[in-house]
Amino acid sequence: MTINKMTAAQVARKVIEKQPLFILDVRNTDAYEDWKIEGQNFEYLNIPYFELLDGVDEILPKLPSNQDVLVVCAKEGSSKMIAEMLSDAGRDVFYLEGGMKSWSSYLEPIKVGDLTGGGELYQFVRLGKGCLSYMVISEGEAAVIDAVRFTDIFTNFAKEKNAEIKYVFDTHLHADHISGGRHIAEATGATYYLPPKDADEVVFEYMPLEDDVTVKVGASQIEVGALYSPGHTIGSTSFIVDSKYLLTGDILFIDSIGRPDLAGLAEDWVGDLRETLYHRYRELAEDLIVLPAHFMIIQELNEDGTVAKRLGDLFAQNHGLNIESEEEFRHTVTDNLPPQPNAYQQIRQVNMGKVTPDQDEQIEMEIGPNRCAVR
Amino acid sequence: MEINKVLDAKGLACPMPIVRTKKAMDTLESGQILEVQVTDKGALADLTAWTVAAGHTLLDHKEEADVLTFYIKKS
Structure with a gap:
């Protein structure tokens, strides 16, 4: 046979x-x-x-x-x-x-929606590891957010769309996967932004991604605006794209919330996580579509394969957004946490530019699921 | 430790290190010891688990200069 x-x-x-x-x-x-x-x-x-x-x-x-x-x-x-x-x-x-x-390496690019003036927003779904990356494209220019390490996928995709990558962002210093952000910026001449509070130890040049930093992409000037939203890491920053989409990084997922312990002590950042999820995000328009940097379970995928949901729906349905007592919230996000992602300490070192593993070592480090959430 | 047979499986990729190890073990008598040298990193978990599944005893293993060496006693 x-x-x-x-x-x-x-x-x-x-x-x-x-x-x-x-x-x-x-x-x-x-x-x-x-x-x-x-x-x-x-x-x-x-x-x-x-x-x-x-x-x-x-x-x-x-x-x-x-x-x-x-x-x-x-x-x-x-x-x-x-x-x-x-x-x-x-x-x-x-x-x-x-x-x-x-x-683990495969990425499926899926269109999330249209942006003002003919722009498009794509989500790159890494099904094997649950990582989600994004590309905002508008008339000849592109911005990439939370790119994974397969840089060719992003640069080739932009080329196909006749767009030049001008801005590259990481919402935070990742601990579960190796970022492709810095390398895409080097290859394309784009500006690489990283939250300075996560970047104390990085050994390369970057533009500080501060609250309210806004870039405009392409001729239709699609706005990509930063919103400081600490808690998963102290630098974690969200983005609002075209007043329509909220890219939450590892702070808020569809069916879970970010864990505060991968870059330090959980106890230190519980208050920040609570403030972001229960106050900062509450002030935003409920019609924003949340686009996280990960999914944990396959049930979080929509019919078309995207991972996206209205913020207002998450306020109603996501357990992590509905814990009234601060004490219980603290307990949920600091006690009985799931195991940490494979090699997460090493991966952080790589993303700081301190070590440069070869291809095989990178594959080895990224084995397994992302484990960035707590539920 | 008296080694009865040495298997050089260096440079071989999964599944060959285990396939060769099994064949080599088949030629040994009960209680005899096989030394296996491999360079495939995945062999550590697989050879360890195979040894248990096959009922043999993994006496020792070491890693030197990218070469993993196993000492397996036949059941």
Whole structure:
């Protein structure tokens, strides 16, 4: 029978379109339980490849014959071997090209909406890790916010849209993934902005991203305005784009809120987080569409694959915005926090420019989910 | 520790280090020890887990200059 490869892009379509898929994940059980390909209509079987070296007969009855079966491993080699064994046993199966490594790297650009004067706002959904980046495009110019490390994706996308990247922003110093912001700015001549309060230790030049800094993108002068909103980090800054969208960084997510402990002590920033979520954001128009820098669970995706929701709806529905007692809020965001993201201390050092790991080391650091939220 | 066989799996990518290790173990007698040298970082977790799953004993492992060395005693 045949063995076919499936690309990360094809898997992404299945996730977004909520198609069924049976995933045979042949990585170690620890690795599988820590992090896997999430899909609302996916089914799973985890058996490490090294338990199948003597043959795949025992798992054949567990594999459906009426839907696609995708064999997944860390880098591809083992999944290909198991796929070949299954094929020899008479089954049609796929293996994931590049394994979880390529899944972690894949970005799906999705248009969020139109901006004044023909502008467009795109969200780049990194399904494997739950990272969200943004590009504001308006008549020949672009601004990029919270870019992940795959800089070519952003520079090529801007080129396709005939736009020159003029501004690059990071809402905060990221701890879960390596930022591409500084490198995109170097490659394009754009100005790179970073909140100075997060940048005490950075070793490169940047423009300070202070409260009320506003840039205008393209001929239609689309406004991208900064709003100081500390709590996840002390520098965390949000953006209001075209008076229509609120980019919240890692402060407010769709179904959770930012955790205050990745850059220091949770206790220090609880008050800031509370102030941002319960006062600063409350003063904003409820019709703003919230666009966060992460999603945590696949249910946060909209029908079209975007992660976006009206601020007013979040005030009504997001548990983290509805904790009346300050004491309980403090407890929620400082006690029993989930594990920290993989290698988060190292990743912060990379984003400060203090260390420059090679490609493989970067991949290794970014393994696993983002874990930036508390619920 | 008396090593009965040495397997050089350096430069091989997953899944080959484990495939070769299994084959080498099949040639040993119970109680004999196999030394395995690999450079694939993923082998640490996988070889450790495989050893347990196969019922063998991982006596020791070390990492020197990017080479991981394992000592596995056959069950």
